[in-house]
Structure formats: structure tokens, C-alpha cells
Amino acid sequence: SQTIHQWPATLVQPVGSPLSLECTVEGTSNPNLYWYRQAAGRGLQLLFYSVGIGQISSEVPQNLSASRPQDRQFILSSKKLLLSDSGFYLCAWSVQLSGKLFFGEGSRLTVL
Amino acid sequence: AQTVTQSQPEMSVQEAETVTLSCTYDTSESDYYLFWYKQPPSRQMILVIRQEAYKQQNATENRFSVNFQKAAKSFSLKISDSQLGDAAMYFCAYRSVEYGNKLVFGAGTILRVKS
Numbered sequence: 001s002q003t004i005h006q007w008p009a010t011l012v013q014p015v016g017s018p019l020s021l022e023c024t025v026e027g028t029s030n031p032n033l034y035w036y037r038q039a040a041g042r043g044l045q046l047l048f049y050s051v052g053i054g055q056i057s058s059e060v061p062q063n064l065s066a067s068r069p070q071d072r073q074f075i076l077s078s079k080k081l082l083l084s085d086s087g088f089y090l091c092a093w094s095v096q097l098s099g100k101l102f103f104g105e106g107s108r109l110t111v112l
Numbered sequence: 113a114q115t116v117t118q119s120q121p122e123m124s125v126q127e128a129e130t131v132t133l134s135c136t137y138d139t140s141e142s143d144y145y146l147f148w149y150k151q152p153p154s155r156q157m158i159l160v161i162r163q164e165a166y167k168q169q170n171a172t173e174n175r176f177s178v179n180f181q182k183a184a185k186s187f188s189l190k191i192s193d194s195q196l197g198d199a200a201m202y203f204c205a206y207r208s209v210e211y212g213n214k215l216v217f218g219a220g221t222i223l224r225v226k227s
Contacts, residue, residue, distance in 0.1 A: 034214065034215075036217075043118075043203060043217050043218055043219035043220045044203065044217040044220075045217075046214050046215070046216070046217075049214050057214075059214070088155060090157065092157070100147075100159055100162065101147075101149075101157075101159070101205075101207075101215050102159075103156065103157035105155070105156060106155045106156070
């Protein structure tokens, strides 16, 4: 069966510090991978998606970046965090051309 | 670009009663997928139900059913015999078939279930 894990679950970082959130999918190959952000009391905003290794599409221009160094690994990064980067980050995967999206457990980021 | 609108920020329902959550979307495409996701307090996103736009029959999953009105671009979720465990944030989502690599989500509706 397929599983998705993301870590860390909780992160408190000072403004200006770097960020690295990791997401790994098991039990499938060549998945579509996604990073979403959910601000407090709001819906999900798509940040990045990837259809293959090294292929990243950015939906929202900002100080975040994403990378896919391996088929089932997706990393969300920042060189310098802003206060506005605080939120709940969700990694997700789907089978190519399939409708269903499966989410990880989420990572709560607080920037102070 | 496609947009999804959930006009009800919050809804309440009595246990064992029925509630309907609204969702409208805007698209120029004729083929697409629509979804309802549930996000309980644990924050884990759970797929509730899926509808393919080319299918006229409304999708049903146990106590969950949808009213899909393609011409009106409306996709409401009906929860029958509501249970305490149904309390969650519900998100409506759209996915293009032609540009099928991403889901566009609505802002969400908080559902409260009263005992």
C-alpha cells in the first residue's frame, strides 16, 4: 500500500532563518507531488507541483522553493523565512492522470 | 484560471439530521473532476467523494452524496444521518482533465455537529 510522510511535524523558526520540509512517498512510482499551504482559518493554496524528477511548477511567486531530487521525495525550502510564511504545510501525491489526491500529516510552521 | 467558491464559512447540524454544503466553480472546460475533502481536527485531509463531470449520475458514498449541476457549475455535498465524527472542515476541489496536475480548492466550510 502507498504511504506518504512529511517532517518535521512542528517547527518554530526565527525570521530570516532557512527552512527545509521533507516529504516522501512509498509504494508507488512516478507520482505527481504537491506542496500546499493552509493559513489559519483559510483554504489550501497550491505552492508547487511536480510531475517528475527535477520538474517543478510554481504557482505562487514567493521566497519559497521546491525540489525533487528523487522520484518519491519532495522538499520545500526557503533561504530566509518571513513572518507571513507561518502556516500549515501539506504535502500530497497523486497517481499520474488520476483525480485522487492523498495528503501527508502536515507540518506546522511558526515564524517568530 | 479555474476558481472554486464555498459561500458558507460555517454550518451546524443536529446529530442524525441532514446537512448540505454548497460549492460553485468557474471553468471553461467541459471535462474535469470535482472532489470533497474532509479535514478533521487532526488536520489530515481525507477524500470524501469524487465526481467525474462527464457522468450525469450523482456520486454517492454511504451517507455522503453530491448534487452535481453541471450547467449551473454547482457541486453540493449532502451528509445524511450526521454523526459527531463528521465535524470537520470540508473543502470542495476542482481538477482539470486536460491540465490534470493540480487541484484547486475552495476556502472551506466548518461543519459543527450538535448532540
